[in-house]
Amino acid sequence: MVPTNIKNFDTLVVGGGIAGLQAALDLGDQGYKVAIVEKDASIGGKMIRLSKVFPTLDCASCITTPKMSAASHHENITLFTYCDLTSLNHEGQGIKALITQKPRYVDPIKCIGCRQCEYICPVHVSDAEQGDFSARKAISIPFSTAIPQLPILDVEHCMLCGQCEKTCPTHAIDYFQKPEEFIIQAKTAVITTGFDLLPVKNNFQYGNGHIPNVIDSMQMERILAPHGPYNRVLRPSDGMEPDSIAYVQCAGSRDKSMGVPYCSRVCCMYAIKQAMLLSGSLPLADIIIYYMDIRAFGKGYEQFYQNAKAMGIEFVKAKVARIDKGENGSAIVRYENQDGSGIATADHDLVVLSMGMIPGWDPRSICPVSKDSDQFITSIKPKISPVLTNMAGLFVAGVAAGPKDIVDTITESGSAAMEAAKFMSNSHMEN
Amino acid sequence: MKNPDNDKEKEAKKAAMKTLRAQRKDLIASASSRMKTQKKDIKAIKEFLKGKKATIPDIAEGIDMPKDETLWYIATMKKYGQIVEAEKEGAFFNYSLNEPEKTQEKEEV
The missing domain is CATH 3.50.50.60 (FAD/NAD(P)-binding domain)
Incomplete structure (x- = not known):
């Protein structure tokens, strides 16, 4: 019709x-x-x-x-x-x-965004907005600065217990919305x-997303955000403050086998940015960026890169071949040095994959x-x-x-x- | 005096909810089972933290839960004001119950 x-x-x-x-x-x-x-x-x-x-x-x-x-x-x-x-x-x-x-299952005219429905809801659901590192409720406003401030009722996880409806001061819950x-x-x-990031699960060399503490760059953005899941930088497998963090550049980009033969252009710069922020949060941590080339193309970007090096962030020109699960939550990075010194391995507490951008x-x-x-x-x-x-x-x-x-x-x-x-x-x- | 229109409306809503519950039977069953597990897990964390603070590995060991799952719960409970972060111990932070929240929950129960 x-x-x-x-x-x-x-x-x-x-x-x-x-x-x-x-x-x-x-x-x-x-x-x-x-x-x-x-x-x-x-x-x-x-x-x-x-x-x-x-x-x-x-x-x-x-x-x-x-x-x-x-x-x-x-x-x-x-x-x-x-x-x-x-x-x-x-x-x-x-x-x-x-x-x-x-359907939101919430009347947008009546709802005042008070979140009473969210607080009373008894079902917790993994929160993709926080990199799946914490939970939201089955009815929730996506994030604190969301516009509009309207909750969504997630039908897949709703028990229809009626608590949100009873609590809502403006009778905005509508289970029958179409x-x-x-x-x-x-x-x-x-x-x-x-864009979306190329999903980590597509990358078998790097564990298909099954190795603990190997995360993608958007998940790291959430960890670094002041209103992130932990409000500080912690390792997702056990809450430890990481001592050694690695970035794997071109994880998916410039790789025909991944279907992303092009350069995603921003990964070098956001990895450097995240490394600088990590260096501020964890001054004693070792931060290493494994890269093929650093593409600092914009105004002030080269200086930003040089500042990162001056801050002690280590740049290793190498292609990471694979990542394996290590002991006590660590991840073992196996890489080929581009300076001719051959293949090496390194243990890291946390590894961030700079995944390619797809439409x-x-x-x-x-x-x-x-x-x-x-x-x-x-x-x-x-x-x-x-x-x-x-x-x-x-x-x-x-x-x-x-x-x-x-x-x-x-x-x-x-x-x-x-x-x-x-x-x-x-x-x-x-x- | 009772308004017969209101009663009719209530009855119609009740019938519609019954139909909706029947349509979503499987989803409701899986959400209910998940909620029951979560309730049990959260209760175990709260019991463990009664009157003390602990790190994620300590809580996980104490309640026999995987460490990543324990952190997931602690991060969630912190977001909803049930847990507060305490001082650092080695490479880990301690967590304790948010006392005003504990009182409020008692009132709710």
Whole structure:
């Protein structure tokens, strides 16, 4: 059945991470009506989940939260969170998107975000927002700075005990909520769907995620975050403060066998950033980065790298061949030195894998926009206007078009907003 | 005086909940079983920490639970205000019960 609920906007932004927020704010400030459609329960994307950003070591929340707040309060921006994009196509001179609002089982009008439902809920569920190092409740607000501050009831883990319903002061719990479909018609769209990390379970040389204390870089971001699972750096297998921490670079990236032949561009810099933060938290710990090449390409990045070396972080030019489970929770790293000294092994308390970046969204069967061989969205003019796609009126920004850092993502989002505005202004003149 | 419309509404809601419970029978059963295990584990941690503080390996050994699982519970209980971190002992931190939380829980029981 075709939904009859049609909403009209000037621009549809797909993805509410830092790229989507920036593009929406730039368009909203120019007076365009913008809809942001986000698959997660909160806007903010990957950036709100980071501890700090390189090379300034600014708090990631301190940069992202004001933008999240500005977008949610903007008179020209409407947020649609916890939604699936079912289709996105040209229709007439514009864009038509079919969206499904997934049920939260909470009335967003009545809910006041008091979290009483979460506190009373008796079921604990592993919390992916905290790297699975601690638990949330079966009904919970995703994280403390989430926007909107609305809980999600996780049906898979709900006992239907009714405690949340009884406790809710505003009677906002609705066990019978159903998915709702609606249509967004817009003149333009901006794709800002970001990235995911290549799952550790795909990497058999590094233990497929089964070796204790071998974690990925996003999990380390959570451990380093002030509101992380432990509020300090601890080893997940036993709560020990690690004395020796290793980073394995290009764990998945630049590796055809993993399906990621390209460089993910930001891993060198975020590993250096995390190593510097660890060095601050654990001044006596040995921190080693096993790398193939250090790619410090941006403004101030080389200095950041040199500062890390001056702080005592050890850089070993080597390719890690495999990681095995050691004794007492350690991980044994077997690597080949690139200085010709051959194969060596080292024991570490904690190993962080800098996994490759893969696209956060696959347009296949949803939208006819073309993809490159790396599966990111094709920029048809990568040198003069990298935000243009093969679909007129549909633009791309941020990591959706290929791996890049936050600085480049924000710049590109501004460019996508300008191209969308130009497109709408030209269409208006033609009409 | 009783409002017959309210009674009808309550009855309809009750019937709808019954149907929903029947539809989600398997999910409810697995969630209930998980909740029972968790309740038992949390109780064991609280019993162990009564009047003392301990590190993750000590708690894990004391209640016969894997260390990673113990840390998972402690991190969760800390988040929800039932546990507080105490001083460091070697490479490990001690944890103890949050006393005001203990009192509050007694009231809830």
